[in-house]
Amino acid sequence: MRLLLTGATGFVGGAVAAALAGRDLLASTVFLVRAATPAEGARRVSANLARFGVETAITPDQVVLGDLTEPQAFAAAPGLDGLTQVIHCAALATFSTNPAIWAHNVDGTLALARAVHARSPGLRRWVQVGTAMCCGPGLPSPVAESWEAGRDEEAHLVPYTRSKIAAELALRELPGFPLVVARPSIVVGHSRLGCAPSPSIFWVLRMAFALERFTCSPAERIDIIPSDWCGEALVSLALAPRLAHDLYHLSAGGRSNRFDEIDVAYAQASGREPVLPRYQQVAVDELRSLVPLFEQRLGRVNRLLILRALTLYGAFAQLNYVFDNQRLLAEGVPPPPPFADYLAACVRSSEHVPMTEQMAADFK
Structure with missing residues (x-):
């Protein structure tokens, strides 16, 4: 196994890295990080892991330097060779109207996906981390997992949700691409550490x-879930030998x-x-x-x-909204607290x- 994790210096990505550490899989993981040097990138990932209670040192050779708004920087990176799984958490996650949202969340994501697909023919799964709120308004609750919801660009409340579903739909059009979309609901805190990793939301x-x-x-x-449960669920989706669906809500659902x-x-x-x-x-x-x-x-x-x-x-x-999570539970993932x-x-x-x-x- 050789797994690429993006966004490991962020909130959800840090939770995924911590979940990988809990399964002794960090040594098999490489990280796409925006940094001046691999050593700086390794320090940033290690510092974020510490916020999740994981004291370990990521090595510079585990870092692939790259900025999603500058895809040429990682297009030829040798770290993208031989990947078997990708968990793509990196995103410009903001409710502001940041002008870089589309370049980062859509164009950069597509460029990275194409590079990985070309360089790693043995890629078994790309877990694209989106947001359940990309479904748009006006739906019955609980909201079902659907590829149809959220396609109306004018219905989105913020550019962020519009960009996330646009990236999913574009990835779905790539021939032979092993896409699985995971849409978390509202991620707040950590079930043990509270807001120490991030105060978001x-x-x-x-x-x-x-x-x-x-x-x-x-x-x-x-519908609120803790970051650590979200990270564990994403790792489970990435590593499962087979999945019944290509779209899942990571949500509290009935809880x-x-x-x-x-x-x-x-x-x-x-x-x-x-x-x-x-x-x-x-x-x-x-x-x-x-x-x-x-x-x-x-x-x-x-x-x-x-x-x-x-x-x-x-x-x-x-x-x-409450988001239906029966697909995820059917895959054996325990419900969140x-x-x-x-x-x-x-x-x-x-x-x-x-x-x-x-x-x-x-x-x-």
Whole structure:
């Protein structure tokens, strides 16, 4: 086995690297890393593994230097020879309108796939990590795994989800390409380490509880999974001898917690009363009315950034989606722990981190 992992310096990719370490497979893994030298790339991967509690040194010869926006940099890299599996986590994962999104997530992904396919004729599986939210609005919940959902470019709420499904559809057109698409739902924290590896998304909940207002109703379910479970599921999909499908949701499904259950768990973890008696559900177009509360409840913040963030995440939350995960469970992957079960770890690991610092992970 020779596996290529991209995005190992990020959140989901770091969780995959940690899962590979837990299976003693790091020595059989090479990493595509954006760095000046292989030694620098190895240090970056090792440092990210440490955030996931894995103390090990990646060696420079395990690093393939490459930037997805500059595909010529890795087109001739010898590290792409002889690969048997690829887990492609690398992406410009942002809800901002970063102009590099398409070049990175679509053009760069396709260039890497073509290079790997040409250089590694024995490639058995390419696991493309997408997002379940690429399905677009207006679907019944639970949302089924489908190649049809999300094709309408105008229906996407942000460029990121549009780019992710565009990459999947383009990869699917490559002749003989062993594609399997994995679409995680909302990845928040780590089931043991909380937000120590990354505070991504958790700040949205902090904000909602501080403001005592958001776009969810108390009875709506929020489909959240921990990064470590997500990493283990991706490795399982990559290594399985056979798979029944080429598209999977990595989601909580029937284990998704209701908003009021999350409220109770958050209150217990933070030593506060639940906000539910005071909570108000608001529509997305009403979020602007909360601006006067921002500094009162959240401290010194960038009002425009907070409003933009709430509007974007509020629109996704308002979809009220749970994602069907029966295909993944049928492959023998155990279900994820409910978010409420590990929320306390997220609170403990992030309560002293400024809100704006947490938000930086999602607004590149």
